[in-house]
Amino acid sequence: MKRLLGILFLLIFVFIFFKACIRADIPENEKKYIIVTPQINNIIYPTEQKNVTLNGKDYIQTQAPIGKFGGELVVSIIGEGPKTFNPCNTKDATSSQMAGILYEGLLTTDPKTGDVIPQLAKSYEINGNDYIIHLRKGITWTDGLPITANDVIYTYKDIVFKGLGNISAMDSMKIDGKLPQLEKIDDYTVKFTTSKPFAPFLRQLSYPIVPMHYFKPYSDKGDSIFNAFLSPNTNPKEIVSGGPFKLKEYVPAQRVVFEKNPNYYKINTKNEKLPYLDKLVYLIVGDTNNEILKFEAKEIDAISLKGNNVARYKEREGNSDYVIYNLGADTGTMFIAINLNNRTDKNGKPYVKYAKQKWFRDKNFRKAIDYATDRENMVQNIAFGVAEPLFTAESLNSIYLNRDIKGHKSDKKIAENYLKKSGFVNKNGVLYDRDGNKVEFDLYTNAGNLEREALGVMVKQDLEELGIKVNFKPVEFNSLVNKLTNTYDWDMVIMGLTGSPLEPHDGKNVWTSSGTLHLFNQGVSENDRFSWEKELDEIFNSASLKLNYEERKPLYDRYQEIIYEESPVIYLYSPLRITAIRKKIKNVFPTQLSGLLYNLDELYVGK
Numbered sequence: 001m002k003r004l005l006g007i008l009f010l011l012i013f014v015f016i017f018f019k020a021c022i023r024a025d026i027p028e029n030e031k032k033y034i035i036v037t038p039q040i041n042n043i044i045y046p047t048e049q050k051n052v053t054l055n056g057k058d059y060i061q062t063q064a065p066i067g068k069f070g071g072e073l074v075v076s077i078i079g080e081g082p083k084t085f086n087p088c089n090t091k092d093a094t095s096s097q098m099a100g101i102l103y104e105g106l107l108t109t110d111p112k113t114g115d116v117i118p119q120l121a122k123s124y125e126i127n128g129n130d131y132i133i134h135l136r137k138g139i140t141w142t143d144g145l146p147i148t149a150n151d152v153i154y155t156y157k158d159i160v161f162k163g164l165g166n167i168s169a170m171d172s173m174k175i176d177g178k179l180p181q182l183e184k185i186d187d188y189t190v191k192f193t194t195s196k197p198f199a200p201f202l203r204q205l206s207y208p209i210v211p212m213h214y215f216k217p218y219s220d221k222g223d224s225i226f227n228a229f230l231s232p233n234t235n236p237k238e239i240v241s242g243g244p245f246k247l248k249e250y251v252p253a254q255r256v257v258f259e260k261n262p263n264y265y266k267i268n269t270k271n272e273k274l275p276y277l278d279k280l281v282y283l284i285v286g287d288t289n290n291e292i293l294k295f296e297a298k299e300i301d302a303i304s305l306k307g308n309n310v311a312r313y314k315e316r317e318g319n320s321d322y323v324i325y326n327l328g329a330d331t332g333t334m335f336i337a338i339n340l341n342n343r344t345d346k347n348g349k350p351y352v353k354y355a356k357q358k359w360f361r362d363k364n365f366r367k368a369i370d371y372a373t374d375r376e377n378m379v380q381n382i383a384f385g386v387a388e389p390l391f392t393a394e395s396l397n398s399i400y401l402n403r404d405i406k407g408h409k410s411d412k413k414i415a416e417n418y419l420k421k422s423g424f425v426n427k428n429g430v431l432y433d434r435d436g437n438k439v440e441f442d443l444y445t446n447a448g449n450l451e452r453e454a455l456g457v458m459v460k461q462d463l464e465e466l467g468i469k470v471n472f473k474p475v476e477f478n479s480l481v482n483k484l485t486n487t488y489d490w491d492m493v494i495m496g497l498t499g500s501p502l503e504p505h506d507g508k509n510v511w512t513s514s515g516t517l518h519l520f521n522q523g524v525s526e527n528d529r530f531s532w533e534k535e536l537d538e539i540f541n542s543a544s545l546k547l548n549y550e551e552r553k554p555l556y557d558r559y560q561e562i563i564y565e566e567s568p569v570i571y572l573y574s575p576l577r578i579t580a581i582r583k584k585i586k587n588v589f590p591t592q593l594s595g596l597l598y599n600l601d602e603l604y605v606g607k
Contacts, residue, residue, distance in 0.1 A: 040325055040326065040327065040328075040590050040591060040592065043589055043590070045112055045589050046062065046063040046064040046065070046589065047063045048063065049061060049062050049063060049117075050063065051118075051122055051123075052267065052271070053137075054267075054271060055138075056137065056138045057136075057137065057138030057139060057265070058122050058136035058137050058138060058139065058265070059136075059139075059265050059266065059267045059271075060118075060119075060265060060266045060267070061266075061267050061268070061269060061271070062266055062267070062268060062269075062274065062599075062601070062602055063269060064268070064587045064589070064599070064602040065586075065587060066268055066269060066270060067268070067276040067586060067587055067602065067603075067604030067606070068276060068586075068604050068605065068606055069272075069276050069278075069604070070276070070277075070278050070605070071276075071277055071278060071279075071604065071605030072277060072278060072279035072280065072281055072605070073277055073279075073280050073281070073301055073302075073585060073597075073600070073603060073605070074281040074282075074283060074299065074300050074301050075280075075281070075282055075283070075300055075301060075302050075597065076282065076283050076284075076285045076291050076294065076295075076300045076303070077094055077097075077256070077282045077283070077284045077285065078285060078286070078287060078288060078291060078448070078449065079094060079284070079286070079446075079448055079449070079477060080253065080284070080286075080448070080476075080477060081094065081232070081250075081252060081253060081256065081284045082094050082095040082097075082098040082099075082232055082250075082256065083095045083232070083478070084099070084227075084230055084231055084232065085098055085099055085102060085230040085231075085232070085234065085239065085247065086099065086165065086226075086227075086229055086230035086231075087099035087100065087102065087103040087208035087210065088155075088159050088160075088164060088165035088166065088169075088208070088210065088215075088226075089164075089165030089166055089226070089227055089229075089230075090165075090166060091166055091481065092477065092481070093498060098256060098282070099208065100208070100243070101243050101244070101245050101258055101280070101600070102239070102241035102242070102243045102245070102246065102247065103208035103209065103210055103241055103242055103243055104119050104120055104208060104209065104242060104243055105119055105120065105205060105206035105207050105208055105209060106118075106119060106120050106121040106124075106133055106135075106152065106205045106206070106207075106209060107119055107121055107124065107133075107202060107203075107205040107206055108206050109203070109206070109502070109593065109594070111589075111591045111593055111594035111598050111599070112589075112591050112593070112594075114502050114593055116202045116203060116205075119206075120135060120136060120139075120147060120209055120242075121133045121134060121135055121136070121205075122134050122135060122136045122137075124202075124205075126202075128197075129193055129194045129195070129196065129197060129198075130191055130192070130193050131191065131192040131193075131194070131201065131202070131205070132185070132189065132190075132191050133152070133189065133190050133191070133192070133205070134188060134189055135147065135148065135149060135152070135188040135189065135190075136188075136265060137188050139242075139263075139265040140242075140263045141211045141214075141240050141241065141242050141263070142239075142240055142241050142242065142246050142261055142263055143211075143214075143240045144263065145211070145213060145240075147209070147211075147242060148187050148188060149184045149185070149186065149187050149188055149189060149190050150184070150187075150212055151209050151210065151211055151212050152190050152209055153182060153184050153190065154210075154212035154215070154216060155207070155208075155209045155210050155212075156182050156207075157182055158212075158216070158219055159210070159215070159219060160173065160207060161173075161179050161182075164219055164223060164226050165226060165227065166516075167516055168509040168515075168516055168517070169204070169207050171508060171509050171512075171514070171515060171516065172200070172204055172505065172506065172508050172509065173201075173204050175194055175195050175196050175198050175544065175545070176195065176196070176541070178195045180192045180193055180194045180195070180198075180201070181193040192205075196545055197545060197547055198544055198545065199505070199543075199544055199545070199546060199547050199552065200503055200505035200506075200544055203500075203502075203503050203505075203506070209242070211240045211241075211242070213240075214240040215229070232250055232252065236248055236249060236250065241261070242261075242263075242264075243261065243264070244260070244261055244264050244266070244274065244275045244600055244601040245258035245259060245260055245261055245275065245277075245280050245600070246258060246259060246260075246261045248279070252284075253284055253286075254283070254284055255281060255282060255283050255284060256281070256282040256284070257279060257280075257281050257282075258279065258280040258281075258282075259278065259279055259280075260275050260277060260278055260279075261275075264601065266601050274601040274602065275600060275601040275602070275603070276587075276601075276602070276603065276604035276605075277600070277603060277604065277605070280600060283299065283300055285300075286448060287448050287449070287450050288306065288450050288451070289450065291303060292309060295580070298321075298582075301581060301582045301584075301585055302579065302580065302581040302582070302585070302596060302597065303579065303580050303581075304577065304578070304579050305324070305386075305578040305579065305580055306383065306384075306386065306451065306575065306578075307382065307383055307384040307386065308384045310384065310386045310578050311384070313580055317580075321582055321583055321584070322580045322581060322582050322583060323580065323581060323583055324578060324579070324580045325578070325579050325580075325581070325590045325596065326576060326577070326578055327576075327577035327578070327579060327590055327591075327592055327595055327596065328397055328576065328577065328592040329388070329395060329396035329397040329574050329575075329576060329577070329592075330395060330396075330397075330574050330575045330576070330577050331395050331397060331498065331499055331500070331501050331593075332395060332496050332497055332498040332499055333390060333393070333394075333395055333496060333497055333499060333571055333574065334390070334452075334455070334494070334495075334496045334571070334572045334573060334574070334575075335390075335494070335495060335496070335497075335569045335570060335571045335572060336369070336373070336443075336459065336492055336493070336494055336569070336570040336572065337492065337493050337495060337519045337520050337568070337569050338360050338366060338369070338491075338492050338520055338567075338568055338569070338570070339356075339360055339488065339490055339491055339492065339519075339520065340360050340361050340520045340521040340530075340568055341357070341488050341520075341521055341522065341524065342357050342361055342521075342524070342528060355433060355435065355437040356441055356491060358433070359433065359439065359441075360491070362422050363566060363567070364418040364419065364421045364422040365418070365419065365422060365424070366566070366567040366568065366570070367415075367418045367567055368415040368416070368418040368419045368424075368466065369415075369463065369567070369570060370415075370567045370570050371408065371410065371411050371412075371414045371415040371418065372410065372412060372415040372462045372463055372465065372466055373410060373459060373462055373570060373572070374410035374458065374462050375389035375390070375407075375410065375572055375573055376389060376409065376410065377410070377458065378455060378458055378572055378573055379573050381458075382451060382454045382455060382458070383573060383575055386575060386576050386578060387573045387574060387575040387576060388573060388574050388576075389407055389572075389573050389574075390407075390571040390572060390573050390574040391405055391406075391407035391408075391564055391571055392405050392560045392563075392564065392571060393507070393511070393559065393560050393563045393564075393569065393571070394499070394501075394504060394556070394560055395499055395501060395574060396574045397501045397592060398499070398500075398501040398502075398504070399501060399502060399549075400504050400552070400553060400556040400557075401560075402556070402557040402560040402561065404557070405560060405561065405564050410462070412465060412466070415466055416466065419431070419466065422434070424439065426466070426467040427467075429467050430467050430469075431466055431467030431468050438469070439467065439468045439469070440468070440469040440470075440471070441468075441469075441470065441471070441491035441492060442470075442471045442472075442473055442490065442491045442492070443456055443459060443460065443470050443471065443472045443473065443491065443492045443493070443494065444473050444474070444475055444480055444483065444490055444491075444492070444493040444494070445472075445474050445475075445480070445493060445494040445495070446474065446475065446476070446477040446480050446495075447474035447475055447476055447477075448474075448477075452474075452494050452495075452496070453474050455494050455572060456472045456474065456494050457472065459472075459494065460472045480493070484519055485516070485517075485519075485522070488522065488523075493519075494572075495519075497510065497517075501592075501593065502593075504540075504543070504556045504559070505540065505543070505544050508540050508544075511536050511540060511559060511563075512536060512537050512540050513526075513529050513533045513534070513536070513537055514537075520568040520569060521533060521568070530566070532562050532565075532566050535558075535562060536559055536562060539555050539556070539558055539559045539562075540559070542555055543555040543556055577595065579595070579596045581596060584605055584606060584607065585603055585604075585605060585606075586603065586604050586605070586606040587599065587602045587603050587604060588603065
């Protein structure tokens with residue numbers, strides 16, 4: 001099993017980074033790359049969108065080619081479907097994606113340049129620490145009521161600032177423990193004031209604005225009621241939203257269906273209301289094998305290609321009804337997280353056995369796991385060469401990537417030397433610690449994700465070569481989340497997190513010791529934090545207060561060094577994002593920042 005399959009397809013790696021497509025103040029990065037035509041840098045993108053006022057309503061006028069109204073786009077969801085449609089309470093990628101169709105923020109990121117641009121806001125201005133946001137006038141929610149400053153004030157003051165739902169947004173907006181002040185100037189103008197200059201602040205204003213009249217009766221009743229609000233059992237007809245599509249139907253384990261929102265505030269150059277599509281359908285396919293089958297049966301219109309499927313689909317592309325795009329390095333990361341928690345529950349019972357706590361908190365033990373992990377084997381036999389080994393906490397397409405971290409090859413002897421330094425002994429192929437305890441622990445991941453399950457098998461095999469017994473346990477996603485964030489009853493886990501290649505501060509809740517996703521040593525007192533954890537706290541605080549790239553880059557370089565040196569999280573590899581989409585879907589303008597289908601309101605079905 002160690003060598004699962006050979007490399008079917010030799011790819012020339014070319015990770016195109018951002019000088020050409022992001023802001024001019026960011027230095028040019030190295031260029032490596034894969035050849036998968038057509039390259040997205042050959043695409044002619046529409047000119048920038050415009051603000052247009054018609055009959056007292058402030059629209060966004062997209063400059064994309066005029067499309068045809070009607071039809072549907074059918075895509076897929078891997079896994080079990082959304083856990084909630086509440087955009088303020090999403091804790092998984094699928095729920096975030098679904099809620100993101102229903103609700104939008106004041107500002108967003110330009111998919112091509114990375115600049116901050118208006119969305120629900122018509123414009124904004126910055127005066128020192130004051131951020132003045134001018135809302136679009138005349139635009140409405142799906143029930144016809146206007147979107148106003150009251151909705152903005154409510155969203156931030158009653159939800160974000162109170163930590164309702166997912167509290168990560170509140171954590172990300174704090175400066176020295178203080179939240180910004182928020183003031184209503186008039187019905188269509190609000191002002192945020194930060195206590196200090198705060199580099200990430202504009203990007204925090206992408207948080208989804210929600211309708212006060214619909215959400216407030218639930219948020220007023222506290223966490224438990226609000227967290228249950230907009231569950232998958234909610235009647236779609238009752239949902240008040242503001243995105244390009246509204247929820248039409250949800251059938252658990254089968255599909256999520258959206259229909260166009262006739263009140264949406266985008267128009268084309270003929271001043272016709274968007275979106276073009278009548279319906280947007282997400283089929284819940286369970287796993288990647290089912291997804292491939294449905295794409296080949298032409299039941300879905302777009303697919304993310306992994307491993308050997310890249311070669312197979314590329315071979316057929318010339319005589320097919322689809323086109324393949326290379327979107328560059330994945331913006332997320334795949335990793336092994338190690339439970340370093342050293343504490344007991346309220347009854348005095350350890351969350352993990354004491355021996356395990358000693359192993360996991362031992363840097364030499366963690367480094368041994370790092371060196372035993374054969375990333376190149378993973379790249380070849382799981383990703384089929386369509387990836388690159390990863391050693392950094394920032395993704396390979398991040399403008400803050402620390403390029404001085406070169407990584408290393410898998411080396412069993414180095415791994416064994418690290419173990420010997422801490423008194424571990426291998427007896428007849430079984431590893432024991434200095435106290436005579438057999439080294440055995442559990443490794444988790446979410447069931448149904450075939451890539452992560454394959455990685456788990458490989459990690460198990462790699463560590464068994466050191467004499468470590470690994471009990472690999474794929475479990476249902478909600479059960480896994482509960483273990484990680486509530487019970488802390490876990491040893492190691494293979495996970496992935498999405499990230500921003502433009503703003504490391506978005507990872508604050510992962511790396512700072514008070515963060516809700518600080519999985520490896522979560523919720524501990526200051527006395528039980530490692531010195532390097534405290535340094536991470538200082539780095540993220542300091543970097544957020546620096547206003548230019550040159551000052552921030554060394555700080556974020558240092559945080560990546562700490563994670564690499566201390567190894568509480570061991571990174572595995574970074575896949576390339578290779579996607580295929582039916583040629584009948586028009587106005588497709590993929591970018592490395594935003595992927596393939598970010599402009600759902602502009603897409604249409606053509607010939």
